[in-house]
Amino acid sequence: MKSIPIILLGCGGVGRQLLHHIISCRSLHSKQGIIIRLVGVSDSSSLLVSDDIMLSGMRNEFLAEICHVKSAGSPLKSLLNHGHCQLYTGQGALENIVSIASSLGRSTGLAVVDCSASAETEQVSSLGCCVVLANKKPLTCAIEDFEKLVSHFRRIRFESTVGAGLPVIASVTRVISSGDPISRIVGSLSGTLGYVMSELEEGKAFSEIVRAAKSLGYTEPDPRDDLSGMDVARKGLILSRLLGWRINLSDIKIESLYPSEFGPDSMSTEDFLSKGLWQLDEKLKERVATASSKGNVLRYVCVIEDSRCNVGLQELPKDSALGRLRGSDNVVEIYSRCYKNSPLVIQGAGAGNDTTAAGVLADIIDLQDIFA
């Protein structure tokens, strides 16, 4: 049996789903000769560490208890029974992560799994452990941090940062490794904006679509977080940097679907939804009609080409994979020498705790080959 110790950073929607997946995959993994051992779990204020990080891990019942407490909105430190664990807070938590990563990293294939929203993972990457990220932050801040992380390319995976569980990064990486030069990547990388664009095509008004999407829970609490295109830009940045471009978020041209005078600094979410939104209906309706008159459809995409990454509305052929897209799926088209006229297309659900956590788990297992 190969035992894989992991430290989970972040115990929110994705982190908890990952714990559920790990528990329910126990027998599958044991048939594959693998046991996953949780040796540490953290939230934003503390870290729980198993008493015997060398041999044992947290029991299923204890992991379920952690999920229970966190889904009730309480901090880890409010757990009454710490199982066979120690609780560390503040600086002590970070110091412990670093110390476990140093002692287990090189010898055991310890994976530090970042399902948080902080930017600290970069600190452990040089300690010899494996790193799996769902969190985009460490990859989209300074280029130096990105380069430091990916320089350990045998020991790092971040599939879930783009398209959740979809194998977008794995596909791009395989094409690059084969020496096939990628000339263009076009992707619809926001489920919310994919949904909005296909509803627009049906002739509905933008304001109605956004309000309906919000009430269905398809958007962030403030839908402007989706409509700004910033999340798509972060994914575009990760893909661009994978291609070896030394660019920053500020180098990406981002078209927001609302004007700056309707931004969060000038308007509350309620005012935006009731007073701002409908004023955008007419212009978008015209753009959809213009595209349609040329036999095209309008999509909100990230286009990576000629050393540039642009994020915004684009007219695309109706009969392309992106043109055929309906609903909230993500779609990515990759063009290269081998995939010149007929691109490599990856499509499917690109968000959600379940698919994101599944992508993280597959990354953890994938990394273990180097320690076989």
Ligand SMILES: NC(=O)c1ccc[n+]([C@@H]2O[C@H](COP(=O)([O-])OP(=O)(O)OC[C@H]3O[C@@H](n4cnc5c(N)ncnc54)[C@H](OP(=O)(O)O)[C@@H]3O)[C@@H](O)[C@H]2O)c1
């Ligand atoms: N949900 C998706 O569909 C999806 C898809 C792709 C990528 N992601 C990314 O995956 C990550 C997790 O997403 P989520 O939806 O699970 O978020 P979430 O529900 O907000 O959970 C975030 C978790 O991270 C913890 N955290 C925040 N700062 C931390 C720090 N400095 N150290 C340790 N833990 C910290 C939070 O602690 P508290 O509990 O104490 O607040 C919380 O447990 C995010 O970076 C997100 O962008 C999510």
Ligand SMILES: *[C@@H]1O[C@H](CO)[C@@H](O)[C@H](O)[C@H]1NC(C)=O
């Ligand atoms: C993900 O988990 C969070 C926290 O449990 C929850 O609020 C959210 O609705 C979940 N999202 C999806 C798409 O299931």
Ligand SMILES: *[C@@H]1O[C@H](CO)[C@@H](O)[C@H](O)[C@H]1NC(C)=O
């Ligand atoms: C990106 O930011 C870094 C600082 O992190 C800076 O050194 C570099 O010049 C910037 N690159 C571009 C292309 O603006």
